[in-house]
Amino acid sequence: MPSLFVIKGRDQGTRIRLDGATVTLGRGVSNAIQLHDTEISREHAEFRRRGEAFVIRDLGSSNGTFVNGEAVTEYELKSGDQLQLGRTVLLYTGVTEGRVEDLADKISIVSRQEDGDASRIVHAMPQAEGSEILSPPENETSSPWLARARSNLQIMYRTALAVSHTLDIDQLLARIMEMIFEWVDADRGCIMLKEVETGQLVPKVRRHRNGLHSEERITISQTILDYVVDRNEGVLTSNARDDDRWDAAKSILRMGVREAICVPMQGRYDVVGVIYIDTLVTPQRMLQQGSPNKFTQEHLKLMIAIAHQAALAVEDTTYYKQMVQAERLAAVGQTIASLSHHIKNILQGVRGGSYLIEMGMKDHAKALASGEVSAEAAEKAVGIMRKGWGIVEKNQERISTLVLDMLTFSKEREPVPEPANLNELVCDIVELMKARAAEEHVELVWLPAPSMPTLMFDPEAMHRAVLNVVTNAIDACHDRADGRVEVTTQYSQAEIMARVAVVDNGSGIEEEDLEKIFAVFVSRKGGRGTGLGLPVSRKILEEHGGRIRVESKPNVGSRFTLEFPALLPQPIPATAKHLVPGSTDIEPVSADSSHG
Amino acid sequence: MNTAPSVLIVDASRESREVLRVLLERRGATTLEAERPEDAIRITREHHPDLIVFDAESDQTASGEPTDHLREFAVDSDTPIVILGKVRHFCSPSAAEEIVAKPYHYGPLIRKINSLLAAA
Numbered sequence A: 001m002p003s004l005f006v007i008k009g010r011d012q013g014t015r016i017r018l019d020g021a022t023v024t025l026g027r028g029v030s031n032a033i034q035l036h037d038t039e040i041s042r043e044h045a046e047f048r049r050r051g052e053a054f055v056i057r058d059l060g061s062s063n064g065t066f067v068n069g070e071a072v073t074e075y076e077l078k079s080g081d082q083l084q085l086g087r088t089v090l091l092y093t094g095v096t097e098g099r100v101e102d103l104a105d106k107i108s109i110v111s112r113q114e115d116g117d118a119s120r121i122v123h124a125m126p127q128a129e130g131s132e133i134l135s136p137p138e139n140e141t142s143s144p145w146l147a148r149a150r151s152n153l154q155i156m157y158r159t160a161l162a163v164s165h166t167l168d169i170d171q172l173l174a175r176i177m178e179m180i181f182e183w184v185d186a187d188r189g190c191i192m193l194k195e196v197e198t199g200q201l202v203p204k205v206r207r208h209r210n211g212l213h214s215e216e217r218i219t220i221s222q223t224i225l226d227y228v229v230d231r232n233e234g235v236l237t238s239n240a241r242d243d244d245r246w247d248a249a250k251s252i253l254r255m256g257v258r259e260a261i262c263v264p265m266q267g268r269y270d271v272v273g274v275i276y277i278d279t280l281v282t283p284q285r286m287l288q289q290g291s292p293n294k295f296t297q298e299h300l301k302l303m304i305a306i307a308h309q310a311a312l313a314v315e316d317t318t319y320y321k322q323m324v325q326a327e328r329l330a331a332v333g334q335t336i337a338s339l340s341h342h343i344k345n346i347l348q349g350v351r352g353g354s355y356l357i358e359m360g361m362k363d364h365a366k367a368l369a370s371g372e373v374s375a376e377a378a379e380k381a382v383g384i385m386r387k388g389w390g391i392v393e394k395n396q397e398r399i400s401t402l403v404l405d406m407l408t409f410s411k412e413r414e415p416v417p418e419p420a421n422l423n424e425l426v427c428d429i430v431e432l433m434k435a436r437a438a439e440e441h442v443e444l445v446w447l448p449a450p451s452m453p454t455l456m457f458d459p460e461a462m463h464r465a466v467l468n469v470v471t472n473a474i475d476a477c478h479d480r481a482d483g484r485v486e487v488t489t490q491y492s493q494a495e496i497m498a499r500v501a502v503v504d505n506g507s508g509i510e511e512e513d514l515e516k517i518f519a520v521f522v523s524r525k526g527g528r529g530t531g532l533g534l535p536v537s538r539k540i541l542e543e544h545g546g547r548i549r550v551e552s553k554p555n556v557g558s559r560f561t562l563e564f565p566a567l568l569p570q571p572i573p574a575t576a577k578h579l580v581p582g583s584t585d586i587e588p589v590s591a592d593s594s595h596g
Numbered sequence B: 001m002n003t004a005p006s007v008l009i010v011d012a013s014r015e016s017r018e019v020l021r022v023l024l025e026r027r028g029a030t031t032l033e034a035e036r037p038e039d040a041i042r043i044t045r046e047h048h049p050d051l052i053v054f055d056a057e058s059d060q061t062a063s064g065e066p067t068d069h070l071r072e073f074a075v076d077s078d079t080p081i082v083i084l085g086k087v088r089h090f091c092s093p094s095a096a097e098e099i100v101a102k103p104y105h106y107g108p109l110i111r112k113i114n115s116l117l118a119a120a
Helices: A100-106 A127-134 A144-165 A169-183 A222-231 A283-289 A297-369 A375-410 A422-439 A459-476 A533-543 A574-579 B014-026 B037-047 B065-076 B106-119
Strands: A003-008 A015-017 A022-026 A045-050 A053-058 A065-067 A070-072 A074-076 A082-085 A088-093 A188-194 A201-208 A235-238 A257-266 A271-281 A418-420 A443-447 A455-457 A484-492 A497-504 A547-553 A557-565 B006-010 B030-034 B051-055 B081-084 B097-100
Touching: A003 A297, A053 A065, A144 A169, A144 A297, A169 A188, A169 A201, A169 A271, A169 A297, A201 A271, A222 A235, A222 A257, A222 A271, A235 A297, A257 A297, A271 A297, A297 A375, A297 B014, A297 B106, A375 A459, A375 A533, A375 B014, A418 A422, A418 A459, A422 A443, A422 A459, A422 A484, A422 A497, A455 A459, A459 A484, A459 A497, A459 A533, A459 A557, A533 A547, A533 A557, B006 B014, B006 B037, B014 B030, B014 B106, B030 B037, B037 B051, B037 B065, B051 B065, B051 B106, B065 B081, B065 B097, B081 B106, B097 B106
Parallel strands: A443 A484, B006 B030, B006 B051, B051 B081, B081 B097
Antiparallel strands: A003 A015, A003 A088, A022 A045, A045 A053, A053 A074, A065 A070, A065 A082, A082 A088, A188 A201, A188 A271, A235 A257, A257 A271, A418 A455, A484 A497, A497 A557, A547 A557
């Protein structure tokens, strides 16, 4: 579906789908797309569907509607168009042209033996040698024109390569300047970019031909710059007397004959800057070469082409940065939305619980005041308070889970392995979850491995990982009368693996959802889930060099297997033993140390 | 009101249902419970509660159709309904429909329920 992505402005990061025949945009609430920008009119513009495409129409807005820098009243949008309304910049993405599925049928990739395709590779060339194609063959004496054309093509090719190599604008501009100097006999050069906010040209790269005094300032006539930017034309200038176009301004230096080329960097949307080069032709050189000119029309043409390439790259890079920033904002927005929803639910629970306590106390006080404290009334009041307290406690637990999951997920933490026993750990979790299971009428079964040596892992993290999976299993049995969750541990000496399996006979997971269950903030439990549990568990297992495997069938149940390499504590040399408190806990591998 | 009024609580969370149940029973109402709006329609049809308290989040369908059905059903059967949270489809609220934004306070909610029951 065609969409708009806000890449600048207060709504940055918002993605808007264009759905329907007419979609209105403006500051007012009645619009399908409401943008929070004071420079946008209440009813600013509308999008009308025309076939597959959308046409934007300005609805007489005060500040106008701009597409790719041009004011428009009506304009059919193409993918990649940039819309500016007020201070907000939006990127339009249309429907993908051409049907990908159809192409898959029309193009087949065959292995060579089949289908009688007898093609063979006649000549191969590394990608990097592509530019050689443009260098003149040695045995050919080509015309000077052809040689020049070749060299021009080559510099264009190299410009294209240079711009495709970096996302760093300064580096990119420096490279382009360098290439220009290799190609043309210029003395000084600089690239200036237009500041987005002020529109001022700011020098970014400056270069002098070697041997010339590099501290010398480059003086560029404002007249020329204005001409280039305003008219979007490249100019070739000379301060020789025969050209009187600049005389009015009299701002070109008068020392020898200075020739300059100044070209606009015209990108896709706007002029993003200028490239300037100049050369000083001294009277001696003029005599040598028999002409006062060094720069030609051809130089100018090629400079325009180079500047265009550079401008595209600059735009792409700026654009890319804005996109990254916008995507990041969108992600932050989603995170906040998801968390506040969950916290809101907890808050609601706390309010409910505390209100019950309040009412219980009120009833109790009332009974006391009336003088007749019947055992029954007191019992009832205390009963309400107890219920309230239970709810408050449960929500306190939910906050703690949420906070710990958030911490685990956000931190790039390394697990802190210490000798611990997996059977003991899982046994604790089963104990902890018994009440919850009973409440949901789920039978919780604990089947420890008969032999479980002390292993090296982060017990705190592993506790979270297993707890989240067990909680999910119990929740999955919510709709079943005979819900059953089986928790088993396993230690395989041969595979050097430790496993915790959690099997439930609950609702199960559809196959197409299996991939999604580990996505952050995707909960299948509605209001009950944070969407953090499984991602956190997976992160912890991965930090231990392990993984979580899932097998599931809808309406039959799921099996989650958490497995990680079983690392045994390093045996501590007898002499060092007294230095390590608690080292007596470490048992040899062969010993049966199962618990539970 | 001579007989104890009955209130149907529609909420996916057992905890929230429990809070409302205790509070309503404390003031002498009887309560019915449903986890989903789908079940709520059936219960309303069978037991004719005097009021429905409906948590919008108990509808877990993407379409929000069960919510629409329940609201229509409440209008048709002349049952006042208190909706907790946001409902997706904004049809014109009927006279006996109250929307309470989340997170809500229980005090005002109970008062609202009381006044609706008194008016019934």
